[in-house]
Amino acid sequence: MGRIKVGTASWTDKTLLASGWYPPEVTSAEARLDYYAHQFPLVEVDSTYYHPPSEDTARLWAERTPEGFTFNVKAFSLLTEHPTRVAALYKDLRPQTDKRHVYLKDLPTDVVDEVWTRFLTALGPLHETGRLGAVLFQFPQWFPIGTRPREYLLQCKERCAPYRICVEFRNATWMSERNAAHTLDFLRSYAVPYVSVDMPQGFPPSVPPIVAATSRELAVIRFHGHSDRWNSKDIYERFGYRYTEEELQEWAPTVSEVAQQAEQTHVLLNNCYRDYAQVNARQLADLLAR
Secondary structure: OOEEEEEEOOOOOHHHHHHOOOOOOOOOHHHHHHHHHOOOOEEEEOHHHHOOOOHHHHHHHHHOOOOOOEEEEEOOHHHHOOOEEHHHOOHHHOOOOOOOEEOHHHOOHHHHHHHHHHHHHHOHHHHHOOOEEEEEEEOOOOOOOOHHHHHHHHHHHHHHOOOOEEEEOOOHHHHOOOOHHHHHHHHHHOOOOEEEEEOOOOOOOOOOOOOOOOOOOEEEEEEOOOOOOOOOOOHHHHHOOOOOHHHHHHHHHHHHHHHOOOOEEEEEEOOOOOOHHHHHHHHHHHHHHO
16 A cells, blocks of 8 residues: 555635644744644645745745655646636736736736746745645636647646646546546546545536546545535635544545555545644544554
């Protein structure tokens, strides 16, 4: 069995800070990351989806964590074809527009290339110190299976090299009964890790909980909870779900099974409301250890 790393998709969420999970004396950004990194071996950085990081910030993350700690980093929204706030773009690359949001297709090729370069360069300190696990490309609901999306996915892999990527879909056509086997075969043929998900079902962006390893190096599972408010604009209503121990017990054998197929398996709890993710991550890690 490959090594399993369990962590959460946040360590600085405001509701987490208010929950009391951190000891009272842990108040600075440096102390929080240090404390988190001694509880879990893995974390997902989601803030990079909303605003690209700086190289200095990534260097601090590397310096403040022990050897063997891993960061998965969510790709900047522009690079996954999501609407992106103009104010989130690098100042010298912002278009002259009255729009608050732009898409990848709205920007000139040279600007897009420069966004890619700066985003990936900023992750250099994590990669150089062996702390960069994978760059997560979570594609939107309007990214269906097809020739162009497959080509773009491979472009992302090529651009990110030598960094590793993993991909998560929010359009069910990729993992429908008709297409799932084809999608997994496609990802295996290019050794791109598929991100298996546990998420609410019955909503437009719902993807079934098919668990598979499509790369010998890495398998990834993300837990989004089972909120019945998945369409809510309130992020805490969407992700504010606390798994029961019985639910996690049902998942433990599946996680162990997929870990047989990859050198390393990353398990991320993304039910980030108060300390739900941290509590559930500890419970699942303990179940897997047993």
